Amino acid sequence: MAEAALAADVAHPPKTPPLAGRRYALEIRQHMAWRWQALILAAALLVGFAISAAILVAAGVPADELANEFVMQTFFDGQNFRAVLFQAAPMILVGLAGSIAFRARFWNLGLEGQMIWGAIGATTVSMWQIGPENLRLPLMFAAAIGCGLLWVLGPSWLKLKLGVNEIISTLMLNYMAANFLLHLVYGSWKDPKDNFPYSPQFRAFERLPELGAGVGSSILLAGVVALLAWWLVSVSRVGLYLRFVDANPRVAHANGVPVRRTIYGAVLLSGAMAGLAGFAVVAGQEGRLTQAFYQGYGFSGILIAFLARNNPLAATVVALLVAALFVTGRSLQVFYQVPFSMVQLIQAVIVVCVASSDFFIRHRLRRVGGEAAA
Amino acid sequence: MPNALELTGIRKSFDGFAALTEAHVSARWGEVHALLGENGAGKSSLMNIAAGLYAPEAGQLLVDDNAVRFAGPRDAAKHRIGMVHQHFKLVRPFTVAQNILLTAPPPAEFQSHGERLREIERDIRNKASELGFDIDPSKRIDALSIAEQQRVEILKVLLAGARILILDEPTAVLTDQEASRLLQTVQGLARAGAAVVLVTHKMADVKTYANRVTVMRGGRTVATLRPDEASVADLVKLTVGESIATQGFQASATSRGPVRLSVRGLRTPASPEGRRVLDGVDLELHAGEIYGLAGVGGNGQGELAGAIMGLPGEATEGEIRLEGHGDLKTMAASARRGIGIAAIPADRYGLALAGGLSVAENYAIGRVHTGRYGPVWRLRRGRIQSDTQEAVRAFDVQGVRSVAQKAALLSGGNAQKLVLAREFGKSPTLVLAHSPSRGLDVRASAEVHARLRAARDSGAAVLLISEDLDEVLQLADRVGVMTRGRIAGEFAQPADRQAIGQAMVDHG
Numbered sequence: 001m002a003e004a005a006l007a008a009d010v011a012h013p014p015k016t017p018p019l020a021g022r023r024y025a026l027e028i029r030q031h032m033a034w035r036w037q038a039l040i041l042a043a044a045l046l047v048g049f050a051i052s053a054a055i056l057v058a059a060g061v062p063a064d065e066l067a068n069e070f071v072m073q074t075f076f077d078g079q080n081f082r083a084v085l086f087q088a089a090p091m092i093l094v095g096l097a098g099s100i101a102f103r104a105r106f107w108n109l110g111l112e113g114q115m116i117w118g119a120i121g122a123t124t125v126s127m128w129q130i131g132p133e134n135l136r137l138p139l140m141f142a143a144a145i146g147c148g149l150l151w152v153l154g155p156s157w158l159k160l161k162l163g164v165n166e167i168i169s170t171l172m173l174n175y176m177a178a179n180f181l182l183h184l185v186y187g188s189w190k191d192p193k194d195n196f197p198y199s200p201q202f203r204a205f206e207r208l209p210e211l212g213a214g215v216g217s218s219i220l221l222a223g224v225v226a227l228l229a230w231w232l233v234s235v236s237r238v239g240l241y242l243r244f245v246d247a248n249p250r251v252a253h254a255n256g257v258p259v260r261r262t263i264y265g266a267v268l269l270s271g272a273m274a275g276l277a278g279f280a281v282v283a284g285q286e287g288r289l290t291q292a293f294y295q296g297y298g299f300s301g302i303l304i305a306f307l308a309r310n311n312p313l314a315a316t317v318v319a320l321l322v323a324a325l326f327v328t329g330r331s332l333q334v335f336y337q338v339p340f341s342m343v344q345l346i347q348a349v350i351v352v353c354v355a356s357s358d359f360f361i362r363h364r365l366r367r368v369g370g371e372a373a374a
Numbered sequence: 375m376p377n378a379l380e381l382t383g384i385r386k387s388f389d390g391f392a393a394l395t396e397a398h399v400s401a402r403w404g405e406v407h408a409l410l411g412e413n414g415a416g417k418s419s420l421m422n423i424a425a426g427l428y429a430p431e432a433g434q435l436l437v438d439d440n441a442v443r444f445a446g447p448r449d450a451a452k453h454r455i456g457m458v459h460q461h462f463k464l465v466r467p468f469t470v471a472q473n474i475l476l477t478a479p480p481p482a483e484f485q486s487h488g489e490r491l492r493e494i495e496r497d498i499r500n501k502a503s504e505l506g507f508d509i510d511p512s513k514r515i516d517a518l519s520i521a522e523q524q525r526v527e528i529l530k531v532l533l534a535g536a537r538i539l540i541l542d543e544p545t546a547v548l549t550d551q552e553a554s555r556l557l558q559t560v561q562g563l564a565r566a567g568a569a570v571v572l573v574t575h576k577m578a579d580v581k582t583y584a585n586r587v588t589v590m591r592g593g594r595t596v597a598t599l600r601p602d603e604a605s606v607a608d609l610v611k612l613t614v615g616e617s618i619a620t621q622g623f624q625a626s627a628t629s630r631g632p633v634r635l636s637v638r639g640l641r642t643p644a645s646p647e648g649r650r651v652l653d654g655v656d657l658e659l660h661a662g663e664i665y666g667l668a669g670v671g672g673n674g675q676g677e678l679a680g681a682i683m684g685l686p687g688e689a690t691e692g693e694i695r696l697e698g699h700g701d702l703k704t705m706a707a708s709a710r711r712g713i714g715i716a717a718i719p720a721d722r723y724g725l726a727l728a729g730g731l732s733v734a735e736n737y738a739i740g741r742v743h744t745g746r747y748g749p750v751w752r753l754r755r756g757r758i759q760s761d762t763q764e765a766v767r768a769f770d771v772q773g774v775r776s777v778a779q780k781a782a783l784l785s786g787g788n789a790q791k792l793v794l795a796r797e798f799g800k801s802p803t804l805v806l807a808h809s810p811s812r813g814l815d816v817r818a819s820a821e822v823h824a825r826l827r828a829a830r831d832s833g834a835a836v837l838l839i840s841e842d843l844d845e846v847l848q849l850a851d852r853v854g855v856m857t858r859g860r861i862a863g864e865f866a867q868p869a870d871r872q873a874i875g876q877a878m879v880d881h882g
Contacts (some may be wrong), residue, residue, distance in 0.1 A: 027429065040849045237742055244739060247728035254685060254725040255739045256711030366429055 004130030029364050035160045037361055049352035055345065061336050069332065074324045080331070082214045088116075088323035089218035089284060093277035094297045095304030095315035101270035103233060103242045103310050104263045105249070110155065110170025111274045112298035113177035114148040119282045120181065121147030123199050123289040126206045127189065133205050141208065141279060148275015149268045151177065156267040160260055174298065185291045199289035208284040216346025218284030222316075225273060229312035232269075242266060274301070296344075303347060306353055322347065375402040377439060378569035379424060379455065379538050384433035386419055388783070393419045395593045397433070401538065401569045406561055408580040408601070411590035411613055412787070412815035417526055417573045418460065420590070421540045424571070425457035426450030437538070451477070456536025458527040458784065460543045461723075464515045470526050471495045471511040477534045494533075501529055505559050519672020521548050521841075524556075532563075539563065540571045545579055550843050550875060552670065557583045572716045575613070575815040577606045589613055604704035610816065630851070631661030632834035634695060635804055639692035640681060641859070651677045652690060653859035659804075661697070663825060664836040666850025667861075668843055669878055674859035675839045676720065679808045682837070683717050684710045685725075696804065712743055716802035716829075718793055720809040720839075722786070726793045728783030733774055733792060734762040736781045740796035761799075770821070787818040805829050805836040811845060823849055843878075847871060 057063045074080050094111050101108035108114075121143035125131070131139045138279030151173065158164035184196045193200065208217045233239040241262045244252035253259045281293045300322055308314035384605045386393050394416045401407040411417045418679050422428045424435065426444030435442050437453045443451045447457075478494060478502050486492065494510040507525045511784040515523060523542060531539060541560065545553035557572075561583055564570045572584060580587050581601050588598040597612055628671035638820040640655040652674045659665045669675060680687050682694055684707035694702045699713055711717075727736050738747055740757040746761075748754040762777040771791045773784055784792060790810070795804070807826060812817035826849060830836050839856075840846050846853055853865040855877040863877040 159825075231751075235752055236751055237748070240735060240739065240742060240753060243731055243735065244728055249687075249729045251723075251725055251728045252739075253707055254683060254717065254719060256708035257739065258706070258708045272573055 010123035010322050027364050027366050028105070029362055031268065032361055040357050040360050041354065043369075044353045045350065048353035051349050051353070052346040055349070056332075056338065056342070057345070059336075059342060061332060061337050061338060070324075070328055073331065074328050079214075080327055083327045084320065084324045085215055086285065087326050088320045089216070089222040089306065090277040090280045090297060091300055091323050092219075092222035092226055092318040093273050094279055094301030095319045096226055096312055097277065098301040099304030099308060099310040099312055099315050100229060100233070100266050100273065102305055104245055104266035105308050106156065106159065106267045106270070107167045108152065108155075108170050108270050108274075109167055109298065109302070110152060110269065111270075111277075111301040112294045113174035114151045114271045114274035115278035115281070115294045115297055116174075116177040116181050117151040118144035118148040119289055120184065120278075121202065121275065122279045122282055123189070123202075126202050127199065136203075136206050137208070140283060141276075144275045144279035145272040146275070147316045148278065149272040151275070152267055152271030156264060162264060165190030178294070181289070182291055185289060186208045189289065191288070197291050198286075202283065202287050206283065207287050208280070216284050218280040221276070222319075223282060225276065226312050226316040229273075233310075233312060238262065238265065247271075254275060277301075300347075303351055307351065375404050377401070377436070378403045380434075380436040380439070381420065381424060382434050382436070384420060384423060385431045386423060386428060386572075387431065392425075393593055394430075394469055397590070397595050397681070399571075399588045399595055399598070401571050402566055402586075403569050404567055405585035406564045406570045406572055406583055408574055408576060408584035408587040409590060410577075410580055410587050410609065412575065412817060415613075415713040416593040417590050418785075419640070421457060421571060421573055423848060424450070425455055425540060427457075439567050451534055451536070454535055455540065456531025456534055456538070457540040458531060458542060458544060462520075462523050462527050464523060464526060464530075466516040467514060469512050469514050470509060470518075470529075471498060472578045473515060473526060474498060474511075474530045474533055477530055479535055489766055497533055498529055501532060505529075505562075519670070521552050521670065524548070530621075537567075538569045538571070539639050540573065542573045544572070545574065545576060548841060551878075553579070577609050577816075580609065581606060613816070620726070626774035626781040630663040631833065634661040634697045635659040635682070635837070636695045637678075637682075637692070637769055638695070640678070641691050642677065643757065650859050651716065654680070655692070655856075655860055657854060659835045659837055661803075661835050662830055662833050663851040664830050664838055664849050666846035666853045666873055667837065667839045667856050668841070668853055669856035669862075670841065674858050675808065675841075675856055676857075677717065677798070678838060678856070679717070679806055679837075682804075682806055683715065683719075708743065711740075714800070716800070716805045716834075717807070718790075718807040718810045720812060722789055722793065723782070727781045727789055730780060732778045733766070733771075733784070734758050734777040736792060737762040737765055737777075737796050737799075741800055744800070760861060765795040765799060766792070771795060778813040783875065787814045790814055790822070791818065794822060794825055798829065801832065802829065802834050805834050806839075807836065808839040809841060810838070811840075811842070820846075843871065843874065847874075 004202070053063075053066055054065060056327055061069070063217055074084060094115065097111055098108065122140035125136065125140040125143045130136075152170065154167045155164070155169040155173065159166045182197075185199060189199045190196070191198055191200045208221070211217050211220060233242060241252070241257045244255070244257050245262050249259055277297065278294065282289055286293055304315050304318045304322060308318045325343055325346060329338075329340055332338040332339050332342070377400045379386075382398050384394050384397040387475070397416060397420050399407075399409060399420065409417050409421065419428065423430050426447045426449050429444070434809070435444070437455070442449075442453055465476070465590050471491055475491060475494050477625060481490060481493070496617070498509065498511040502525075505528070507529065508524055509522065509529065515526065518526065528541075544556060548556060560570050560572065572579070574580060584601050586598060587601050587609070589596050589609065591613060601609070635658070637655050637657045640652050642650050642652045644650050652849070655674070655678055657665070667675065677687065681690050682702070684702065684705060690703075696702055696713070699705070702710060738761070741747065747758050759777055766774050766777065769791045771784070771788050773788050781789065783793065804828065810826070811822045814822065826836055826838065838846065838849055847869065851867055853867065853869050853874060854861045855863045855865075855874060857878065865874055
């Protein structure tokens, strides 16, 4: 067809190309107004929701109940909304942990391991009754931060000093942390009261207090951390350093950015935040160290950071939505016998849609040789 | 001679900024056609359209007088058009042969990868000896100098079957001898029947080697003429719209001060073959002087600059002493920037600017450590913005519609001006300038040179590393020649050009 068009062009050089010769070329777009980016993102989310809705309907949820279950029941029913906030606090924290590390080009896949150690640190303070009662909770908080941070110190040192791939090292350390956790809860930390594999119940003053109206203070903690993270990346000088490290570490280094310190700082902060997520679960939700409290958070943290483009405020919003999905998923399980893994399927569908939308932000289709398109 | 390639009425804009408004150019079979213009005149954009990288918004493209439309470089290659870009498009960890294999036409019959690679290596050797290039096909790209990489690019397009050859600023990185050799080679290709488009801003190259020249200014083509019928002054006038006096060597107004930088016995570890990239560099640089380091690219200049800047690289023996600060070897790059070392690296987007970040961020990163833009916990965005706007105006950085736009959207010359604005914004004590006017037009080069002289006159020590001997002779108070990782000779000004040229190619 192209050759035919060529032949026609030679015979009668046309002012405007013939229709048959029109083709579409893919161009890389340097820049797109943020309004358009938001619109494309919204369209991608809409497509993701539509596919998810179709899957749920196919799984037996009545179509007319979907909006009710997902929107009305989740956000406008007081009890469910409290459940969303309850669920969201650790999600926000792991999402932030992911965002900060990814901004320094450090693929911290060890969020779960750091979370486990944060929880173990907090529980240690409770078990050994370290410090006076009114200082117990702050000490647990500090222990969680410290333990999460230490668990990621090894991989970051290995990466910066010896060039060891952090994806492997952080991921493998998750298994070590998880098995050590099992060793504790099946071993010396087993609850002596009922011999179940979890630590003894925390005392009342060792648990995050309620703010009133059934809302826990862990969501407040997560909100404060989110604001601090936003301040760090958007307001402080460190944010500028991080953007340079992310954009091009060589350029950053040549221009006097303390690249290693910036990466260390971001990664240790990431570990600390993940540790804090562990604290939020044991002291805010479970009230004790359990054997599987961390499961799924690592994946969710990466997903939240990705969907939020590593922006702390966006991560907070995304984490709330993912939490809402979890809560709704549980009620769907109860009322319609939809398996809980459906929640993960929906998460994945939405991630794939948003990831694909990036293509339209970075490229544009342009008609080749048509009348001046601009 | 019939037209090989013709572009008429080409228009192209980027995000609303018109890069080309009315461009017409044609190259005939058997000629070297020069495309002359300042930075940002639209030469590269126009040729990127011819090479199929950009689609024009209006206008026509003709190959052998047939209208064509390209959806990509592959289409252009089918019409035997090949382009050597100013910033090379080579896969650095791959060997020469592997790079060329990527674009080579597929073989007629099945071959195993090994057979194919050996065949390509044979083709490369044949073509290289035909052109007088000395290239080892099994070497990795990152082990080659910039001049060698350029030869690989030329071999690549020729072995892909190109007969219409577009060269974007090919001599910008070469020494005199290399440049004239390259241009003679190119001329030979044209004599053998190929069509060559030579994108350049060097009048001398146009005068000596081009059969015809098309001059561009501000996105349009302003004239096509025969260079032997026009004087250099005419051509300069057409390109810049006004004439700029070319400056000869100007000695420093003030006498030189004490030794500011002293490099002693600087060497990198030996490779298994016993070769050292830096092999005992000794040099002394005084305050208030420009020391010009001439030499063929790839003789250790980049590594020397990197060692002084404190970039991560191979550990070096020897010492680098800065007046008042002792040996810099243990000092981090950030600390070195803090004590007044300004750097204009050769690799603009690899070391100087982060293309994906904004003009303002790229400007601010130079001074943010001083606390001018607020304490660690808060950036003063307003001040960054106003400082950047002021610097953009003062250094005449064109094409900045907003300081929030990405630095990658600037043309080569304007990107360099942004680097200068940042580096000279804080009065430096030591300026490290590596090929600072590479790819820049007459006007922009003159501005760069004036800035370097001004830095010297205000007491800074300037180390100018350049492969352009004209530039070195124009600027330097003393000239050193670097070959094989050491300083092979030093010359006081006025220096004998022939003697320097000889020292550059001597491998004694």
